Amino acid sequence: MMKKIALLVSIFYISTIIIAQERVLELEDGFVKFQSGKESYALPNQITGDLMLLLEEGRQFHAHLLDSNYTNKAKISAKTIPSKYKYILGYNIEDHKYSIFFSDSWSTKFGVQTFDFKTNTTKNTFLDFKIKGEKYVESIVHNNKIHLITISKKSSNFNIYTFDEQFTPTKNVISLKELEYPNPESRNHTITAYYLLLPDTAGTLRSLVDVEKIEGNNPNVIETTSKENKLYQFKNQLIFSFDYSHEKTQLCFIDLDTFKGYVKSYNKPAKTEKGYRKSNSYIFDNKLFQIASSNQKMKFTVLDLKTEKFIKEYKITKEDTIRFKNSPIIQEGGGILPGFSENRVREIEKTAKYLRKISSSNLGISVYKVDDEYNIVLGGTKDITTNNGYAGTAGFGNGFSNGFGVNGTIGNSTSAWVSFNPTFYNYNSYTSTKSTYINCLFDANFDHIQGDIKKNSYDRLYDFEDSLSIKIKAVNIFLHKNRLHYGFFDTKKRVYELYRFQE
Numbered sequence: 382m383m384k385k386i387a388l389l390v391s392i393f394y395i396s397t398i399i400i401a402q403e404r405v406l407e408l409e410d411g412f413v414k415f416q417s418g419k420e421s422y423a424l425p426n427q428i429t430g431d432l433m434l435l436l437e438e439g440r441q442f443h444a445h446l447l448d449s450n451y452t453n454k455a456k457i458s459a460k461t462i463p464s465k466y467k468y469i470l471g472y473n474i475e476d477h478k479y480s481i482f483f484s485d486s487w488s489t490k491f492g493v494q495t496f497d498f499k500t501n502t503t504k505n506t507f508l509d510f511k512i513k514g515e516k517y518v519e520s521i522v523h524n525n526k527i528h529l530i531t532i533s534k535k536s537s538n539f540n541i542y543t544f545d546e547q548f549t550p551t552k553n554v555i556s557l558k559e560l561e562y563p564n565p566e567s568r569n570h571t572i573t574a575y576y577l578l579l580p581d582t583a584g585t586l587r588s589l590v591d592v593e594k595i596e597g598n599n600p601n602v603i604e605t606t607s608k609e610n611k612l613y614q615f616k617n618q619l620i621f622s623f624d625y626s627h628e629k630t631q632l633c634f635i636d637l638d639t640f641k642g643y644v645k646s647y648n649k650p651a652k653t654e655k656g657y658r659k660s661n662s663y664i665f666d667n668k669l670f671q672i673a674s675s676n677q678k679m680k681f682t683v684l685d686l687k688t689e690k691f692i693k694e695y696k697i698t699k700e701d702t703i704r705f706k707n708s709p710i711i712q713e714g715g716g717i718l719p720g721f722s723e724n725r726v727r728e729i730e731k732t733a734k735y736l737r738k739i740s741s742s743n744l745g746i747s748v749y750k751v752d753d754e755y756n757i758v759l760g761g762t763k764d765i766t767t768n769n770g771y772a773g774t775a776g777f778g779n780g781f782s783n784g785f786g787v788n789g790t791i792g793n794s795t796s797a798w799v800s801f802n803p804t805f806y807n808y809n810s811y812t813s814t815k816s817t818y819i820n821c822l823f824d825a826n827f828d829h830i831q832g833d834i835k836k837n838s839y840d841r842l843y844d845f846e847d848s849l850s851i852k853i854k855a856v857n858i859f860l861h862k863n864r865l866h867y868g869f870f871d872t873k874k875r876v877y878e879l880y881r882f883q884e
Contacts, residue, residue, distance in 0.1 A: 401841040402867070402882045405451040411436050411443060411877030412855070412870055419855040421868055421877070422802070424472050424479055427525050432861055433479050433496070434868070436877065437461065442503075444479070444496045449862075451879070457496050459503040466492035466507075469801050470520040471527035475546050482527050482544075488517035493548055506548055515540060518578065518590050519800050521614050523637050530619075532590070537561055537574035539633075541640060553640035557633050560623065560644055574633075577623055578610060592621070596803040597665060598860055600749040600837045603816055604762045605807055606663050607745030613664050622662060628652040630662040630671060649673055650680045650694075659744040659761070668692070672746040672759060676737045681746060681759060683827050693827040699733035705829040706819040710735045714763075714815035729817065738817040751835045753825065760818025804865070805858045808839055838865045838882055845880070 412419055417439035424433040430449030435442060446455045466483035470491075473480040477499040483492045491508040515531035518539070522528070529542040529550075537557045542550040557574055564570040578590045593608035595601060597615065613620045621633040628651050635642040650673040651657040657673035657680075664670070664686070672681040677699055683692040695705050703710070710729040729735055742761025749756055820834045836844075842858070842865060853869040855877070860866070865882040 402845055402880045404878060405866075405881045406447065406453075406868075406877075406879035408434075408436075408445065408453070408877040408879075409875070410456070411445070412438050412875070413443075414438050414441075417441075419870055421855040421857040421870070422469065423857055423859040423861065423866070423868070424474070424481070425859070425861040426474055427522065428474075430862055434877075434879070435481070436855065440464075442494075444498075444503075446479075446498045455498040455501065457498065457501055457503060459494075459496070462492050462494045462505055465490070470529065471522045471801060472525075473527055473544060473546075473548075474525035478546075480548070482520070482529075484517075488512065508548055510542075510548075510550060516575070516579065516590055518592060519594055519612055521619070521800075523614070523617065528637065532575050532578055535573060535575050539574070539635070539642070541635075541637075555635055555640060555642035557642055557644050560631055560633065574621075577625060594800040594803045595664075596807065596860065598863060599804055599807055599865070600756070600839050601663075601747050601807055603745040603747055603758060603760050603818055605745075606747045607661060607743035607762050609661070611663075620664060622664065624661050627657060627660045627673070630669065632664075632669075647671070647684060650682065654680075659740050659742075661744045661746060663746045663748055665748040666750070666755075668748075670746050670748055670757070672744060674736060674740045674744055674761075676733075676740045679736055679739070679759070681757070695829075697732060697736075699736050701732055703732055703735075703819060705821050705823075707822045707832060707834055708820035710817065710819055712738065712815070712817045735817060735819070742815075742817065749837060751837050754830065754832075754835070755823040755825075755827065756834060756837070757821045757823060758818050759821065760816055762816040802857075802859055804860050808842065808858050838884070841882055842867055845882075 420437045422435040424435065426432065432447045434445045434447065436445070440461050442459050442461050444457045445453055448454050462483055465485050467486065468484050470482045470484055472482060478495055478497050480493050480495040483494065484490065489512065491510050493506040493508065495504045495506065497503070512531055515533050518530040518532050520527055520529045526543055531540045532538070533540060537560050539555045539557060541553045541555065544550050560574050560577070561571050564572050578592055579587045580591060592610040592612050593605055594612045595605070597613060609624045611622045613622070617637045619635040619637060623631045627649060629646045629648055631644060631646050633642060633644050647669055649660050649671050651660060656675055656677060658675040660671065660673040662669060662671045667686050669684045669686050670681065673679070678697065680694060680696040682694040684690070685692055697703055711726065712729055713726040739761035742763045744761045747758040822830050822832055822834065824830050845867070852872045854872055855870040857868045858865070864884060866879060867882065868877065868879040870877045
């Protein structure tokens with residue numbers, strides 16, 4: 382009897398995994414060589430729903446153009462762009478031409494490789510485009526055009542470069558001087574957006590901009606959302622959020638159609654109530670979620686960004702039972718690296734210990750929806766320095782086996798800035814962290830509801846990945862038509878497979 386029950390449970394588990402996704406593509410000629418390194422990238426056509434898969438092995442690209450039904454329309458094979466143009470920034474699409482923008486390691490030199498699926502040819506173009514007196518911030522794709530964002534040095538001027546069919550840039554300057562404030566340590570110095578994006582560490586400005594690109598359709602982990610500077614893209618709108626102040630969140634709104642921008646400030650709990658040490662925010666579903674904590678108390682609030690009306694707040698002190706949580710207080714992490722040492726997970730009983738843990742960490746809040754219910758994760762994360770001196774932040778996934786480098790890039794000879802595919806980065810966060818958090822469920826009015834935490838898209842993907850008993854390479858995880866996709870090369874069948882997951 383017990384064997385029959387176990388068999389039924391096993392069948393149910395496997396069938397649930399199968400239902401959660403569908404295989405939409407098998408490419409038998411995706412890769413042709415046996416020994417060279419292999420990677421894959423995806424370029425979704427935001428207008429037509431077509432999809433270009435770029436498969437790399439050695440110094441060779443194989444580009445496959447799929448229609449919206451995943452039928453293979455065309456294929457082009459070509460040598461990769463010269464190796465100094467290593468990092469993928471984004472792409473332009475003009476009819477049958479897919480143009481991929483690359484840069485060198487410091488984003489000072491730029492090249493474009495164009496795949497023309499009408500003539501089945503490729504062309505490399507090396508741009509006479511230099512960023513002078515500016516720092517590269519991010520690149521985004523909007524309406525099939527790359528928009529390269531920079532910040533002018535020591536200022537609050539953001540510059541957005543949009544490239545036409547001949548790759549000639551049009552520059553739009555957005556001034557966000559409302560962000561600026563006097564430096565409390567120097568009367569002769571003003572803190573600008575530039576200094577917020579390149580914070581002073583040990584008396585020296587960082588060489589790279591510090592901003593986390595958020596993919597709002599995914600269940601982002603605390604390790605991602607705990608960053609002070611974040612960038613969101615919602616259709617034709619960019620929002621930079623700055624949480625350097627414990628008393629306010631500053632949001633910078635930029636319209637990608639008009640290139641107009643403005644700044645708005647939203648008070649945090651510490652503005653009207655003393656005693657909070659840490660704070661942060663998160664934007665989801667046109668709502669601003671804010672969290673503040675100390676070892677004595679915690680509060681999180683919800684505000685409607687459209688109406689600018691306050692919706693709800695929840696508060697606890699160290700003596701309270703957390704009545705709005707739907708999971709135990711969870712502490713996970715402590716292993717060296719996933720795949721090398723299993724991360725530990727344990728439960729914490731006392732609210733006081735939870736508050737102490739998150740208030741000594743990088744505080745964060747993450748929000749996503751499953752079946753019209755808001756799942757809100759409240760917690761903090763700490764970097765763990767291993768014996769080899771490495772420190773970082775992480776979540777879950779396969780780690781090094783999927784080609785993720787320690788420098789935060791993807792690939793072998795070619796790489797992609799994390800911002801090119803934040804979905805892949807967020808799922809495959811690979812370093813060791815120590816996170817403490819609770820999961821909470823709320824209805825549309827943000828009233829707490831009882832129930833178990835339902836599996837989200839990443840949970841279903843993780844179950845599927847865990848069920849694979851084959852050796853795979855060239856893994857890619859990306860969003861296309863608001864659906865999560867998972868592609869990989871089956872080394873035994875020598876076939877590249879692509880799966881689409883349920884919403």
